[in-house]
Amino acid sequence: xxxxxxxxxxxxxxxxxxxxxxxxxxxxxxxxxxxxxxxxxxxxxxxxxxxxxxxxxxxxxxxxxxxxxxxxxxxxxxxxxxxxxxxxxxxxxxxxxxxxxxxxxxxxxxxxxx
Numbered sequence: 001x002x003x004x005x006x007x008x009x010x011x012x013x014x015x016x017x018x019x020x021x022x023x024x025x026x027x028x029x030x031x032x033x034x035x036x037x038x039x040x041x042x043x044x045x046x047x048x049x050x051x052x053x054x055x056x057x058x059x060x061x062x063x064x065x066x067x068x069x070x071x072x073x074x075x076x077x078x079x080x081x082x083x084x085x086x087x088x089x090x091x092x093x094x095x096x097x098x099x100x101x102x103x104x105x106x107x108x109x110x111x112x113x114x
Contacts (some may be wrong), residue, residue, distance in 0.1 A: 011050065
């Protein structure tokens with residue numbers, strides 16, 4: 001999958017996970033579809049960007065004697081998920097077009113002979 005496309009899907013998936021409820025890094029990685037290949041080195045910069053954009057909020061709490069960061073979605077984050085869902089119909093239309101065009105027999109160019 002193209003890196004730019006994957007980045008957009010990762011953001012939407014992380015926000016969707018947090019829309020279910022507060023979570024922490026390792027659990028978010030487990031909850032995102034495995035096909036996206038989310039790793040810690042990808043997740044934490046993404047969480048920082050989402051926090052800077054006001055899409056998530058972070059709190060720290062002790063867990064088994066260590067501090068753990070918990071992330072929750074904000075109103076802005078829910079709005080971003082809503083935009084992603086609204087845009088999905090456009091993505092589906094493009095996918096349908098490419099899929100249908102790819103299934104058609106190629107047309108001969110005018111005047112071409114084979």
